[in-house]
Amino acid sequence: MTPHSLTVNRRPAPFGIDSVAPEFAWTLPSDAPPQLGYEIEVSDDSSFLPDDITWTSGHIKSTAPYGAQYAGAALRSRTEYSWRVRVHGADGTVSDWATASFETGLLHPTDWRAAWISHPEAAKKDPRSVYLSTTIELPADVVRARAYTSALGWYRLFINEHDITGTALVPRWTPFHNYTEYQVYDTTDALRAGTNTVGIIVSEGRFRGRLGAFSLPNRYGDRLAALMQLQLDLADGSTISVTTDASWTASYGRVRVADPKDGERVDLRIPELPWLHGRSDGAVSAMVIPEHRLMIAESVARVEQIGRRRGTLSRTPSGKQLVDFGQNMSGVARVRLSGPEGATVRLIYSEVLSSTGEIATGYLGGGSSKKDWFQRDEAILAGEPVEYTPGATIKGFRYLCIDGPADPISTEDVEAIVLSTPLPAISEFQSSDGRLNQLWHNVVESLRSNFTDTPTDCPTRERSGWTGDIQVFGPTAVQLVDxxxxxxxxxxxxxxxxxxxxxxxxxxxxxxxxxxxxxxxxxxxxxxxxxxxxxxxxxxxxxxxxxxxxxxxxxxxxxxxxxxxxxxxxxxxxxxxxxxxxxxxxxxxxxxxxxxxxxxxxxxxxxxxxxxxxxxxxxxxxxxxxxxxxxxxxxxxxxxxxxxxxxxxxxxxxxxxxxxxxxxxxxxxxSRIGDDRQDDYVRALAFDLLEPSQRDRAATRLAELVRQAGDHLATGFLSTPMLLDTLVDTGHADVALRVLLQTSAPSWLHAIELGATTTWETWDGYKHGEPEASHNHYAFGAVAAFLQERVAGLAPAAPGYARLRIAPIIGGGLTSASVSIDTPYGRASSAWSTSPSGAVTLTTEIPPGVRADIVLGRISTEVGPGSHEFTSSALEMAHGNP
Structure with a gap:
């Protein structure tokens, strides 16, 4: 019964946290007895000697494997702590200790000694990325090195030839007027005895780049800047601190423009890291700027590469090279480009093609002062093959068009780099209808595309953190990823x-x-x-x-x-x-x-x-x-x-x-509410606004309106996520399934029939044969919660899945459906299938310490942890199914 999957602040072994009271959680094995209590110890040494322990919880009576909060001696900055937990079960059983770690960042403003630095010329109207660098001499006995880094803009950190940030887009978008996030990197292996070169490239990012539907620039300030504090621990116990200051060099490089929405313009004739090649463009002393910002540690994994995709190659009718990656996504393309030196090639990204087979971006608007530049990058060729990966922009796309005198590429010369927050997937859904499986997949892909540095509406046109979108999609998101x-x-x-x-x-x-x-x-x-x-x-x-x-x-x-x-x-x-x-x-x-x-x-x-x-x-x-x-x-x-x-x-x-x-x-x-539209009744019923005597009439009218619409939905952003659940809860599960399985617009499966790989902003997606609106909006994808909780039938009946309700809806021509999900207590699952006679078999897995209410036809029972199987005959199902 030893716990596993230990987390601190909902992350495994977090690095550089600044919480003074971290939260601890764990999971029990599937065959463990119910937890009745736990003990936690925290130590600044992995040996857990008495003098090293900073907190012991004592025996806490609790069935919840989460929510334990540190309450010991004040945590110290830049310290690695070990922590361990053991749980108490029935009959006095006690598990073995399970151990994990976490490391603190800079907990106090006075810990910061670095200064914000910039290029003296890098102000409002200069779109070039800023290149900042320095050299440092180090002894041979560095045993630990941490770089505490941030920027006003997106940055990339390099030490010698090592790319420390990789594909990450940091720092995340925050209310920069209130605070800015910093990142912590283990740079021990990147450093060497003797001379080391440290470089930072700062680009527009969310700080100075174009934001929102109107593509407004410079919303937080007009100067790009960087902040870094490199803390080195030596073998003798002493420390060295290397910080950004006026001794650094500021210059420009290959990135001439880098906007998160509009894209990059790069000169591939210039080395990516000019400081390693003795080249610099306008090198001057860095300027210290008087910034006094509240710095907080990042609390979520960075936006970074979560996958790669190869594509198929073709030509557009106008002869341009075209790559179809087969999946709509958020990210950039890595391309090996060659062609005449000094020639310019444009890389144009889009979710869809026009009716003529050309790349299409006009349907998105863009709002940029450079509308011909929206969703694209430009590269000046070097005359020899150069691999180019945009590092300070992000696109929403399935297709890539290469426009210009580039040499023909092969499938090995190009790949899509999928960028997102690497949130762990926690659920799987399958059914006998492949279209529903594709719909569920599309919802997951739209989540991945939009869960970048803040939850956005789409990864193309606006890229804004609309509150309404995440309000309706939140209950679905938490069932798909952690x-x-x-x-x-x-x-x-x-x-x-x-x-x-x-x-x-x-x-x-x-x-x-x-x-x-x-x-x-x-x-x-x-x-x-x-x-x-x-x-x-x-x-x-x-x-x-x-x-x-x-x-x-x-x-x-x-x-x-x-x-x-x-x-x-x-x-x-x-x-x-x-x-x-x-x-x-x-x-x-x-x-x-x-x-x-x-x-x-x-x-x-x-x-x-x-x-x-x-x-x-x-x-x-x-x-x-x-x-x-x-x-x-x-x-x-x-x-x-x-x-x-x-x-x-x-x-x-x-x-x-x-x-x-x-x-x-x-x-x-x-029987008449508001404007007598579907959403009027959905809100009334879902929000429990009616008197009990009014509910039946309202439910009947809602079902009538759906039937009058030909079993189509007629709801918008706010009520669509509640429509199917409301129909089921008011005794109209058959109507809900007909709406779910509808294939003509407006419906979820209409997009599936047209080959969609993500969920759309509108129900049509096209107007007069041309693409319309975003093809990667997650709001209408809230239906995935209905697939898991109603079709497959597994839902929480108490906060945190402390109790489950398993009550699948059988019908609509489906012959099977299943879902499994990682709950705070462990893995739970529900799977049902029908036989030729109409009987239904339901199998379930209930995690330790959890009880579940089972409803299947006339079967209504309660079960505890473990595996269970139930069978209901066709007659029982006919008289008992919701």
Whole structure:
């Protein structure tokens, strides 16, 4: 029963953390008895001698293999700690110790001795990357070396001939006005006795590069800069510190332009690392800049290479070389280029081809001042073969077009480098319908493409961290990958960017909106359904990971959001109070002012058709529903945290807002709601806004609307993720399956029929034969949660999967489905198949310490850990299936 898969702050053996109270977690073997308690020890030496132990938890009674928080002596900077855990089971059994480690970074601002340095000329209008370098003399007895590094822009760190950063895009996008992340590297093996060369290349990155739909540059500042502190431990116990300062050299090199959206322009005639070849362009002394930034350690694995793909070669009708990698993705291409010296070649990336077979980028817009440069790189050829990999940009693409006088390439000369945050996959889904399997795969690929340095809407056009997108997709993301630390980081950024009045920008980080959000119309300032991520995402993380820490960390932010929404409803009166009857004193709970995105992009709707209604207060029903829902969730959060007064207050607010919403928007006892659209009923039912007597009529009307639409969905961003679950929960599982398996637009399988390899922003994807909108948006991919929790049938019945509910939906012509998922307690699985007679066999695996409710036809039972099998006859299924 020895624990395994030990983590600290949700990462295995993290390197350079700056948390003063790290969190510990572990997993038990599948055959282990239930955990009843645990002990943890932390030591600054792996021998765990008594004098070295900095904390011992003692025997803690707990069944949860997570949530243990350090409470010992203050941790020291730059120190490697060992920690171990053993668990207590039934009958007094105690496991062996399981041991792991973590290393602290620079815990205090005074630990930093380095200065920010830049090129004296590297200001706003100079697009060139900055090259910074120095040489250092070292003794032979360096036993440990760590480089604590960051930049204002994306950087690459080199020591001698070693590429320390590799393919990583660092630092991540943060609210740079609030704080900047630094990275820690083990550089021991890169250094040698004698002379060493250290170099840093800094490019635009998210700090100075073009951001958002409007491709706004210089949102955080206009000067690229780097910061590095190289700490060397010698064999005699002494240390050497090498820092960025005015003694460094600043120059320019082969990278003449490097924008994260627009792309790179490079001169391949210049060596990649000029300081190793005695070459420099305009070398001068580096300039120290007076930056006093709050530095925090990165808390999530870096955006880096997670895979490679080879492609097939062809020519476009116009004769350009074309590579099809067979999969839409986020990343860059590595290409071996040759051709006439001084000639320019363009590398153009796209998700799709035009109807004529040419590369297509115009469908994305781009918003750049250089629209012919969007999603492309330019290389000046060296006259001899040179391998080129863009290092300071990222693209969304399946196709690569090589335009220019480059020599013909072979399949060995080009490959796609897939870039993403390397979050561990935790689940697998399979069914008898290959189209559903492809749909699930597409959702995973869209997640990978958009979970880069912040969760983005798409990897092409906007690349913004839209709050509405991650609000609806969060419950799916946490079932596909271990996203706990990643999404906690997003929430930390959200809290940092929350306005003083409690409103939340529609994208995080929000700096892409500066200059637009101050528009009198204020359409990028905040929106219901989007800002509610401040409440809904922490609740999602708690439900799937079980740890209350995120609720506490985000509690003030969650309260501020709900409080301001309630205040807006109480103090302001909109211009469109066209309710079917007066609501009297309840009007103070109706949110009817300000801009709201509303349901957003129902099938057939466009940006142009939606925006006027958003400005004119026509999204009141949506906004008020979210006030009621978030207030109810916040009441539950307060209850979990023991904030009883808050719990009662927000429960009352939720009740009042629900009552007001019903008075304003519900007629005919629930058979008519709002504008009588599918999403009106989905919200009403999913958010539990109706009286019990109204639910049946609302559910019946929802099913009617779906049937009237030919078993098609008619919902937008906010309600599509809830549609199928709502149909199932209200007794219409057959309708839900027909919508799921629909193949004509709007439907999920329509894109599959057209060969999609990721999920699309719109249901059509094409207009008049030409590509339209993004082909790599994860929002509508939230349906993958339905595949796992309903079709395969495995869902949490208590926070953190402490209890399971296994209740698969059988039907729709499917003959089998299965899912397995790594929970905080271990691997859980559900798999069912039908026989020719119609009988259904269900097999399950329940992890240690967990119980599960099994529902299959007329079978309804409870089981404990281990493997189980159930069979239900066709007759039993007919009378018992949801």
């Amino acid at each position: 996203a706990d630390a990643y999404l906690r980081r997003y929430l930390r950024n959200l809290a940092a960017e929350q306005h003083s009045d409690g409103t939340i920008p529609p994208f995080i980080p929000s700096e892409a909106a500066v200059g637009i959000s101050r528009n009198p119309l204020g359409f990028t300032r905040t929106s219901a359904g989007w800002g509610d991520v401040a409440v809904m995402l922490p609740w999602t993380l708690y439900q799937y990971y079980g740890d209350t820490t995120v609720l506490r960390d985000q509690y003030a932010s969650s309260k501020a959001w709900v409080d301001q929404l309630a205040l807006r409803a109480a103090r302001k009166r909109g211009v469109r109070r066209r309710f079917r009857r007066g609501v009297g004193h309840l009007e103070r709970y109706i949110v009817d002012t300000g801009y709201h995105w509303g349901e957003w992009l129902r099938p057939g709707e466009t940006l142009a058709s939606e925006m006027p209604g958003n400005f004119l207060g026509r999204r009141t029903s949506v906004a008020t529903a979210y006030l009621a829902h978030s207030a109810q969730l916040l009441s539950r959060i307060a209850d979990v945290l023991g904030e009883d007064t808050d719990s009662r207050r927000y429960a009352q607010l939720a009740d009042n807002a629900s009552t007001a919403w019903r008075a304003a928007f519900v007629t005919e006892e629930g």
